[in-house]
Amino acid sequence: MIPLSWLLLLSAVLFCIGVIGVLVRRNAIVIFMSIELMLNAANLAFVAFARHLNSLDGQVFVFFVMTVAAAEVAVGLAIIVNLFRLRETVFVDEINLLKG
Amino acid sequence: MNGAPLLWLVPALPLAAVLLNLLLGDRLGRRGVGWLACGAVGLSFLWSALSALRLAALPGAERAIVESAYAWMRVGDLSVDVSFLLDPLSAVMILVVTGVGFLIHVYSTGYMAHEPDVRRFFLYLNLFMFAMLTLVLADNFLLMFVGWEGVGLCSYLLIGFWYARPAAAAAGKKAFIVNRIGDFGFLLGMFLLFAWGGTLQFGRLFEIAPHVFEPGGAVITLATLLLFLGATGKSAQLPLHVWLPDAMEGPTPVSALIHAATMVTAGVYMVARTHVLFQLAPVSLEVVAWVGAATALFAATIGLAQNDIKRVLAYSTVSQLGYMFMACGVGAFTAGIFHLMTHAFFKALLFLGAGSVIHAMSDEQDLRRMGGLAARLPWTHGTMLMATLAIAGIPPFAGFFSKDEILASAFASGHAVIWIMGLAGAVLTAFYMFRLYLLTFRGRSRLTPEAEQHLHESPPAMIVPLFVLAVLSVVGGLAGPPLVEGGHPFARWLAPVFASGVHEAGHGGGHAAAPAIPVATEWMLIGLSVLVAAAGIAFAFRAYLWNPETATRLRERLGGVHRALLNKYWVDELYEWTVVRPVYHTARAFWRFWDTKVVDGIVNGVGVTMEGVSAVLRLFQTGFVGTYALLFTLGVIALFLHFLRP
């Protein structure tokens, strides 16, 4: 039986790695991947608690998260592809169409 | 009495016509919209008749059908339904409104035949019917007020129907604004009643009224006076009568329907509807009576000197409405409603006749350029003669009975002065009405040649309604002959409504069904009123037919008076100087200073500040996702720190 705190620590670390990825990378696709990492960190926490409390609701939530993540990835990647077609780049620091 | 009464159909039918007209008016074409409008109102009339029969089938005591269409609003302890009340009073009203309305709709198809925008005309007309029926059938003050404002709006729209004419537009605005004053009173009265009574539903309010308001108390008096202010606005009584004569700028059918037969009587109806409250406040009743009498006399005098055929009729309308209020004031609500009905018949007829004349003379309205039309317009002449006799109060025409009843009840209620004023008004009425008749149809023609050219009798679409109305104004009065033991049929029909009032009536049983005067006296009164009417007529004949120079001599002898009458006692000018100008100038001053400087200043100031702030803030709006992510993370870290606080 793995102690809950380990799992949560692991999930926290994973999440922070995702955050750092979002912060330091300029490639939109890699940033996207980092976001997936964060989502999975959340999933891990869900599963850990589901295990700890012996209730499956956590796993159900993970299921939902995965589904939504799939949809999100599909749309996001489609947008990135279009962006590349239009601007010839996937580097987020070369795209500031929303500059105030 | 099988099934639901479906009262809501009565106002709904014209509304449906309005919607249809809006949706596919273009497809229907000129004739189509006419048929649509007439059909809707006709059906509505049939349904009203049916409902009235159902009502009549009930035993007298419970002759009141309340039908709630749906719950309109439930706000705190205010709960208002869209519910309709059909009792003998509203039955009479819807019959008059839809009946006369139907005839006038038919008439309009002929009269507006050459009007390009006939669709809009019928749209407004049907909308008016809807609003008026809502007003009449309403079961609570709020719904009644909706109808009240609705008819006001329609009147505005229809007076200004020819909005291209400055006069028409101005008249429309005048009517609207003057009515606002009245409606203001109505609203305040309504609030007052709700504040004390806790409900706006007529039945409940009248039930609890004697308990919550002490009779003759300040509250009820104030409330009723405010309501009466609304009535004066709508029914063009002193001092708010000024809008009605100008309203004659509208198309003649509109004048007939709105400004003679139906809308202007809404005030009278409202007073009658709330008679329970008024009888709790004798002071208000007195005020009503005096205002009515004063208006009757005042308007009659003005009517003497007007030269515009429609204006004469307008002032006569004002004065007749005065009679109705007079009746209500002396507690003879039955007489008031009775006169309302008969007046609706003959005054609508008069206006339609005048319209027919104007139509025939291609939009000539000045009496001085008419004359001798009797031969050329036989139908119009005949029917208008009936109406004139009716309004003059010659038996057995309708006007005689109702007016006589009013005078009798005024006398019976012991208001001698009011009674005398009424008699005087009767003389004047007879005089100026016959003046109008003679100047129009008799004597030698004073027409302009080109008017002579295309002088023509109106089409049947206009004549038939005239005929029907003529019949009505002849026999209409027989519903309420005097000297009937236990009250005449009309009184007995209305008895369930006003019965409640009779007992609580401040002064002895003031209604005409059983005058508290001996028969001999009543015979004397009848004779007297016939006499004065005859006198007025005779003088009119003398002055305008047999030796016309009488009139001119008269004019010269009391020129000041004549000028005063001709200028309507300069009331408009008075208002112009006392009310309109000051208001206008203050408003102008406020606009110059307050609006442009303060209000706009604040608005622009806000705008400028925003510009400045955003100019700073947009520096953070780099458009780079990375920056946002950084800031976002900073925020999260701060949040965590907050949680880490020991």
Added chain:
Amino acid sequence: MNGMTAFFRDSTVQIAFWGLVKIVVILFVMLGVVAYLTFFERKIAGHIQSRPGPNLVGPWGLFQPLADILKLFLKEEFIPDRANKILFHVAPILAVAPALTSFAVVPIGPDFIVTDVNVGLLVFLAMSSLGVYALTLAGWSSNNKYALLGGLRSAAQMVSYELALGLSTIGVILLAGSLSLVDIVHAQSGAFTLGPLALPRWFVFTQPVAFVIFLVCAFAETNRAPFDLPEGESELVGGFHTEYSSMKWAMFFLGEYMNMLTISSITVTLFLGGWNGPWLPDSLKFLWFFGKLFALIFLFMWVRWTFPRLRYDQLMAFGWKVLLPIALLNVLATGTAVYWVGNR
């Protein structure tokens, strides 16, 4: 020392140990089988094309596979310039590993199975979905346009057909009421008997549509004719393994046959009653399994050498517009049927 014994007493350790043993056994068996599958294929191809096929090396050319393996070992290893070295090496391994892994959950005999996970079918689906990477990466890393196109094509094709594949299995899952392959096999034991003639309770009879869909998808998943566009010689030279040679190429070859083997055995398990069959004691029931397996594999080869290749757009249209809707409808029908029967 003491700790050591404790360690070996640990139940999980024991499980792991025996698991390893089984794995090794099955691994070698399968690899041997695969080696000879190549031989069979060439023989069958030869007979279909009315020629003898390999028949020189050893009796009836039985040693041909060994010769081939030897040749492949001795061939020169060639890695194209500016290829992504690591991935270039990793890809072939990825081609074989998932297929082998899937075998862990295939019940060969009544208790002849590496491990019976309660989600065995999901394991298989997961592994087959991982198979994509091998081809994609091979295509990408070898820095060659034909290879890239082949890789992309294969990936798209496999991803598309996995859907129909997974959906077609749902019918079976509904009937068996479990994801464990063992349970599924047990659910197919017995027979519908109608007087003298008896029909085994195989899901191929209760789920014919699903069976057909699964089979078609199996062809696509294994990139075999008529769905072998990723390596369509005529248009893409060798497809994703254009640049591969010697043992790496052999790995891909191995992987293809391994996949074929795996998916056939899964087909047998899902639709053909697994090791169910008459006359044999439980200890020998696995013979039934192998019999059905080879019948299927023969079908694979037969199809390959008789059918022409589809066009790419036809392939995609077929997968998305035909197989997927049919599979969905099948799921719907099965579901309603199960519900109806269950409520009676």
Added chain:
Amino acid sequence: MITVLFVAFAAILVVSSLLVILHRSPVTSALFLVLAFCSLAAIYLLLHAEFIGLVQVVVYAGAIMVLFLFVIMYLNLGQDVESGATVVLRRGLGWLLGAALVAEGALLLAGRLAPGPAAPPALAAAAGAGNTQQIGLLLYSRYLFPFEITSIILLVAMIGVIVIARGLREAAPAEPAAASAPAGAAAPDDAPGEDA
């Protein structure tokens, strides 16, 4: 034993996810992400969440990451050039903040974490073997509405992706490079991402 496995997988997970954000080449990052997901799936298995674990492999490794790889290959992205003052600055800041977050998280876990009540044994059985069925029951009973909503989200996403992919082609027809074979290959594989 389980603990040993867990530590091993956790190590793989952390290292590979670190490599995801460190490696210059997107393809490599993607592959390491796949590895990370697989080890995460293994951890799920260790936590007796078999269904979730394998769905994790099917959905993330089998569909989502394939999609990533596709896009990367289709856009033919090589090594990211990461140079220039801004990049360095952002990197420094990023690591700083990240470190701060990790520290805070650790502190929170150390200080505030009160492990909830231990498992009632009765539930332990249900949560253990064959939890696929339980999850199914939950999905179709208590979480029916979210389930439906999720399906609607998927539908919307599918339509949205198709619209995005189509709209541009009509908007800018003069793109033979984009609309050629790779595009043809990329067109249908937008979909599996959603359906997985």
